[in-house]
Amino acid sequence: MKFKQSTILPIPAQQINLDEWLFQMSDKDYQESAKGHRAMGTFSQKGRRGMINVESIGGHFLIQHYMEERSSASEVVMFSPETCLYLTHILPLKIGVRWTMNVTSETDGSSRFTCNVELLLPLWLRVIGTFAAMSHFVQSHTDEETLGFARDITRKFKSNFNESTSI
Secondary structure, three states, X not given: OEEEEEEEEOOOHHHOXXXXXXXXXXXXXXXXXXXXXEEEEEEEEOOEEEEEEEEEEOOEEEEEEEEEEEEOOOEEEEEEEEEEEEEOOOEEEEEEEEEEEEEEEEEOOEEEEEEEEEEEOOHHXXXXXXXXOHHHHHHHHHXXXXXXXXXXXXXXXXXXXXXXXXX
């Protein structure tokens, strides 16, 4: 199951560094970007960076242990092969989640920020998810966090503009 949202940032793409922004994000900034975001933290393991995200989506609780697959100033791809999904906050299941963010040039003074979320679910869970409106809740969350992340990037760019020309 794939979910996608994008928005325009009032910042030229070449002045955005998604890699730097993501791995310097605070727990407070993460929580403020979407109402379902509960906590996050970053770590390093065997030379690779990772991130733990805790969130609640559609009445379900998720704990994601993302590892960096690849990252650059314009794209970050994170993968959590064993996200713990607690159905209705009770029944623990393991799923995979791939999270991709990228920024592309839109005009000289703006860029397009895109978030993609891919859930790797067993067939039986996709069937149950269809009846439980899972797609609706995950898409709504993706929409909200994309806009929240865009606000955070824009705010940090504006506050750091005099110190540096990139975020």
